[in-house]
Amino acid sequence: MKLYIKYMVSQRCKMVVRDTLQKLGINDAIVDLGVVDIQESINQKQHDLFKEALLASGLELLDDNKSILVEKIKNIITEMIHYDDESPKVNYSDFISEKLGYDYTYLSNVFTGVKGITIQQYIILNKIEKVKELILYDELNLTEISYKLNYSSVSHLSNQFKKITGLSPSYYKQLKQKRQGNLENL
Amino acid sequence: MKLYVRYMVSLRCKLIVKEELTKLKLPIVDTELGAVEIRDNITPDQRELLANKLLTFGMELLDDTRSSLIKKIELEIINLINHAEPSVQIDFSDALTQKLGYQPELISSTFAEVKGISLKQFIIIQKIERAKELLLYDDMNTLDISSLLGFHSREDLVYQFKKITGLTPSFFKVLKQKRRGVIKVNGKNTDPAIGEKKIIG
Numbered sequence: 001m002k003l004y005i006k007y008m009v010s011q012r013c014k015m016v017v018r019d020t021l022q023k024l025g026i027n028d029a030i031v032d033l034g035v036v037d038i039q040e041s042i043n044q045k046q047h048d049l050f051k052e053a054l055l056a057s058g059l060e061l062l063d064d065n066k067s068i069l070v071e072k073i074k075n076i077i078t079e080m081i082h083y084d085d086e087s088p089k090v091n092y093s094d095f096i097s098e099k100l101g102y103d104y105t106y107l108s109n110v111f112t113g114v115k116g117i118t119i120q121q122y123i124i125l126n127k128i129e130k131v132k133e134l135i136l137y138d139e140l141n142l143t144e145i146s147y148k149l150n151y152s153s154v155s156h157l158s159n160q161f162k163k164i165t166g167l168s169p170s171y172y173k174q175l176k177q178k179r180q181g182n183l184e185n186l
Numbered sequence: 187m188k189l190y191v192r193y194m195v196s197l198r199c200k201l202i203v204k205e206e207l208t209k210l211k212l213p214i215v216d217t218e219l220g221a222v223e224i225r226d227n228i229t230p231d232q233r234e235l236l237a238n239k240l241l242t243f244g245m246e247l248l249d250d251t252r253s254s255l256i257k258k259i260e261l262e263i264i265n266l267i268n269h270a271e272p273s274v275q276i277d278f279s280d281a282l283t284q285k286l287g288y289q290p291e292l293i294s295s296t297f298a299e300v301k302g303i304s305l306k307q308f309i310i311i312q313k314i315e316r317a318k319e320l321l322l323y324d325d326m327n328t329l330d331i332s333s334l335l336g337f338h339s340r341e342d343l344v345y346q347f348k349k350i351t352g353l354t355p356s357f358f359k360v361l362k363q364k365r366r367g368v369i370k371v372n373g374k375n376t377d378p379a380i381g382e383k384k385i386i387g
Contacts (some may be wrong), residue, residue, distance in 0.1 A: 010315060010322055030215060055369070056369065165302065166307025178193065178299070182244050182246060
């Protein structure tokens with residue numbers, strides 16, 4: 001089960017949450033910024049103890065409604081970028097708020113309080129991940145990729161890629177060749 | 187234990203690694219690009235199975251020596267940043283070369299091939315992480331933080347901060363106040379809407 005935690009926005013918060021879980025005897029958990037994925041299900045008592053311990057460190061366990069909302073925002077973005085062949089031509093913000101039926105400002109507040117980054121930034125990160133994939137796995141060139149993911153130009157894409165990874169897209173092309181080298185040596 | 191995988195540099199690679207580990211019944215604690223942390227230790231047999239399987243996807247499970255190189259690079263950078271002192275400029279490349287005894291070029295190219303981001307970018311991200319902490323836990327202002335962490339100026343810090351998180355440092359100051367509010371009422375705040383209005387998107 002996934003639990004969302006507000007204000008858990010730095011590495012130190014992550015450590016705090018990990019420690020708290022361990023004290024409660026919960027070891028099978030994947031801890032990420034803003035979210036904990038617990039493999040086993042926890043009982044109400046553990047849930048309450050966890051909530052209280054978090055509050056003492058200034059972190060807030062989100063109620064179910066808001067957790068679901070954050071999860072939904074993430075799913076829409078993932079779907080939009082990773083699975084849809086045609087990404088929507090309208091604004092991402094309009095698209096998301098239309099799908100969920102909430103005002104974008106509200107959605108953005110909930111999301112940012114939990115994840116510590118903006119929805120916009122989350123979308124950019126996902127798009128760059130997708131670009132990486134398309135370079136590595138599909139035979140698309142950068143022009144095709146930039147068109148597919150709604151970038152205004154190849155240079156816009158390259159700039160954003162460089163901003164996020166510190167590397168150029170062509171570096172990834174080299175990686176692809178090296179990986180193929182790996183496959184041929186099998 | 188942490189396993190490092192070369193060319194595990196996209197979301198799809200992450201999914202593949204996850205899947206293979208699940209098949210081997212090895213519970214995962216955490217995944218990031220270039221690395222996966224598993225709860226238990228891996229046996230030599232399992233390691234060989236995994237390495238062969240990953241190779242068929244073009245990924246390379248790193249042996250202990252090279253895994254520990256990446257780990258040391260990461261730890262050393264985080265260490266340098268956490269122990270930064272005011273008005274002492276950190277020379278990362280120099281410090282890493284001295285500590286690890288490899289050429290800077292080899293260090294940065296190995297790093298980028300495993301992690302999928304450049305060493306320089308990793309350093310910036312870690313600095314921003316540290317800046318978040320200093321904003322949230324210590325009462326430091328952005329000017330002091332920028333000089334402590336070796337940014338050119340306060341504006342440079344704000345710019346990089348925005349580039350990495352999409353947010354301004356002042357947003358984290360607001361968060362800090364809200365967290366204090368949470369601690370103060372310590373569990374008695376049952377209305378999640380309290381304190382909601384002040385957030386800036």
